[in-house]
Amino acid sequence: MIDMVTNTHKEAGFIRNIAGRFARHPNQLNQLMQADAEILRYNGQYLVLKTDGIHEEIKTGLYESPYLIGWMSVTAPISDIAAVGAVPEGILLSLQLPMHQNQDWILEFQRGVNEACDCYQIYVLGGDTNSSDTVSVSVTAFAHIKTGEPLLRTGANPGDALYTTAKLGTGNAFGYSRFFDRSLEVQFLPTARLKEMDLIGEHANVCIDTSDGLFAALAVLSEVNQIGFCLQTPLINVLSADALLVHRQAELPEWMLLAGPHGEYELLFTVPQKKRIAFEKSCQSANWEPLYLGSVCSEIQLEFTSGHTAIRCHPSTIANLFYESGGDIAAYLRALMQQQQDWTNDPGL
Amino acid sequence: MIDMVTNTHKEAGFIRNIAGRFARHPNQLNQLMQADAEILRYNGQYLVLKTDGIHEEIKTGLYESPYLIGWMSVTAPISDIAAVGAVPEGILLSLQLPMHQNQDWILEFQRGVNEACDCYQIYVLGGDTNSSDTVSVSVTAFAHIKTGEPLLRTGANPGDALYTTAKLGTGNAFGYSRFFDRSLEVQFLPTARLKEMDLIGEHANVCIDTSDGLFAALAVLSEVNQIGFCLQTPLINVLSADALLVHRQAELPEWMLLAGPHGEYELLFTVPQKKRIAFEKSCQSANWEPLYLGSVCSEIQLEFTSGHTAIRCHPSTIANLFYESGGDIAAYLRALMQQQQDWTNDPGL
Known part of the structure; x- marks a missing residue:
């Protein structure tokens, strides 16, 4: 017997609590939770934006290598860009790190970012850097839909x-x-x-x-x-x-x-x-x-x-x-x- | 006597160390440090993106009221959007907060975000939420130049x-x-x-x-x-x-x-x-x-x-x-x- 009342998706409930009280842009195609990235009708085409972060992965020690942190900072939002069928242009990198972070660490992080950007043929457009006790990265990717319609999470039917x-x-x-x-x-x-x-x-x-x-x-x-x-x-x-x-x-x-x-x-x-x-x-x-x-x-x-x-x-x-x-x-x-x-x-x- | 060697701008040196090793997008108008926001030539117009964060202001206790944190999360990147002469469309909100953050805190933060968005006639397009010991916000704004050229930080001349x-x-x-x-x-x-x-x-x-x-x-x-x-x-x-x-x-x-x-x-x-x-x-x-x-x-x-x-x-x-x-x-x-x-x-x- 499946309990349908207590078995609601709890993370979705959390997201709706945080983000559900904001008005939607009149030209935004997707509703909350309806797509892996945000899709905006803009001058006869679709522009796509996505913010994703590498926070808990660093805090818990899951990601330790600065190269991996750099690579994943790019790969995480680009994976969402891929899921809606968009072509990425570039990213903005919001970086928190200790003021006197080891220079080797910074070089390896940059190598991870650069090699991922090469792999996806995109560029770092900008970002900001803040001093913090611990490292934390938040990245926003910017993309567009080349032809046709973006892919959403909604539209599946029994039998698919x-x-x-x-x-x-x-x-x-x-x-x-x-x-x-x-x-x-x-x-x-x-x-x-x-x-x-x-x-x-x-x-x-x-x-x-x-x-x-x-x-x-x-x-x-x-x-x-x-x-x-x-x-x-x-x-x-x-x-x-x-x-x-x-x-x-x-x-x-x-x-x-x-x-x-x-x-x-x-x-x-x-x-x-x-x-x-x-x-x-x-x-x-x-x-x-x-x-x-x-x-x-x-x-x-x-x-x-x-x-x-x-x-x-x-x-x-x-x-x-x-x-x-x-x-x-x-x-x-x-x-x-x-x-x-x-x-x-x-x-x- | 002004010491010209030791008096280089140290924060600029820090930014160049972090961001100076990334290749630039061929369609990006501005070089590093050259504008308050990132400007991209795109389909015959200029698109503008900016990431800015409210981190140290929260950590040091400078910003305590959740309403102020919400308001400033929007105002900080929009001020940069204003500086290049762009018209903002919306923001993506990357939020780190404790998993069981007080619900009144969340409502006040949302009110600050919503009232700032109303003030600038923009929308929250999306974002992501991560659990963390402390609150931290990073926001990316998306904008365009309505007519003419964007304003940069470069171009000033003696006598201006x-x-x-x-x-x-x-x-x-x-x-x-x-x-x-x-x-x-x-x-x-x-x-x-x-x-x-x-x-x-x-x-x-x-x-x-x-x-x-x-x-x-x-x-x-x-x-x-x-x-x-x-x-x-x-x-x-x-x-x-x-x-x-x-x-x-x-x-x-x-x-x-x-x-x-x-x-x-x-x-x-x-x-x-x-x-x-x-x-x-x-x-x-x-x-x-x-x-x-x-x-x-x-x-x-x-x-x-x-x-x-x-x-x-x-x-x-x-x-x-x-x-x-x-x-x-x-x-x-x-x-x-x-x-x-x-x-x-x-x-x-």
Whole structure:
């Protein structure tokens, strides 16, 4: 039995509390939560803006290398720009760092920013720098839609096919290796999926990035579309090589590697049934294979198979566990373990 | 004797160290430090972007009221948008706050943001929210140039007249009242000078806002134009009513109320001699009176009269005092006092 009242998506509630009291721009296309980036009708075209930050990743020690912090400062907002199908122009970099930050640190951070900008063919347009006890970065990306309409998070329908751009779980595997077992070697340096959007944009009706992890992304898509998902592909076949490593070495159930809030910056998108054949043909021609996960269903629920267990729950159940742990990583791992125990007793099916 | 080697503008050096290693966008009009906001040639027009933050103001306790924090989060970047002569469209709000921040605090912050947005006829386009131990806000404003060319910080010439939009010193008077003497009642709620720009933009050749205080703004203009300033108007006539109050009650020399890094968000601009009469006539017709400060000179120096003392120094001398104090407010006040002592012995003239 799925509890529909308590299982609302709690982070969405938090965002609505903070941002829901601001009037919308009359030319803004998207409502709150309706897209990965902000889209503005402007002189007969669409301009796109997105602010994203690297704060908790630094504070918790998840990101330590200044190169990685620089790379991710750019990649995080550009991944959102990719999700709406936009072409980025540049970024503004708001940097807080100690007044006498080590010069080697600054050079490595700059190298990370520069190499990510090269990768996405964009530029640092400007920014501001403030002195602070700890490092913190907030980046705003500016982009435009080249042709056609932007992709939103809304518009999915029962029967649509659900895909990702690649196997998932590397972000959480990296998190586990950093916080719980440093003997596990997990490389984390994702690239925003700008190039793949040429193929996706033509066929998909909904898109979101997995920067907060797969289950958080599914919770958002479920909430804004009032739909559910049936993941026909067993999760063992969804995990990336790094995620599989952690799954085996740490003996974590598959679903946990897709549950944490540190995602892998892939894109998650739906394709209407009637466009599936054309989409898969285009992908073949381009020598690229997206990963089929399952399908959209009309009931607001989430079905998946983790290990030998077929599980059915509310789409927000997994995403809410982190929020309810108040950001305490040890408490969060305990909450995940408790959830596994609960499902072993009653998988909801 | 002015020491030209040690008296480089230190904050500019800091900014160049952080931001000077990034490639510029081929369509970006302004170089680093050359404008208050970033200006991009785009589809036959100019788009303008600016990131600014409210960090140290919160951390030091200078801004305590959530309404003021909300108001200033919007006003700070919009003041820069005004300085380049642009028309703002909206902002993106990157907010860090404790996960269980008091709901009354959030409502008051939102009221400050909303009322500032109403005042400037703009909207919150989006943003992101992160949990953090302390509150911190970074805002990116998006704008465009309606007609003509944007105003930069470069282009001033010896002989140009220097003006501000109003009397100055309220920002530092507020700072003094908050940090050193709470019995002094100073109101601080500046409005970005968007409206005045219709008059200024037509006649000025250089503009910068005084968000970091008058002397910091003059140091920047001096550095990017390789010019100096002779402030013919005695500083006693430049101080706002609140600054005069603190000047008298706290027995601080006039120049100190214009020295601190917490400015008043007025605009500082130069008008070529041949345009002065037309400019002042336009102002009269609009029933508005800017404040004449003095003139641009070719020598890289700063001359002004504070109290009975005529002072000559390098344009960066005063601005550097705060930077050299490492952000320690008590040490900064001592450095200001020491500077006054030095000038009493040798005013440099």
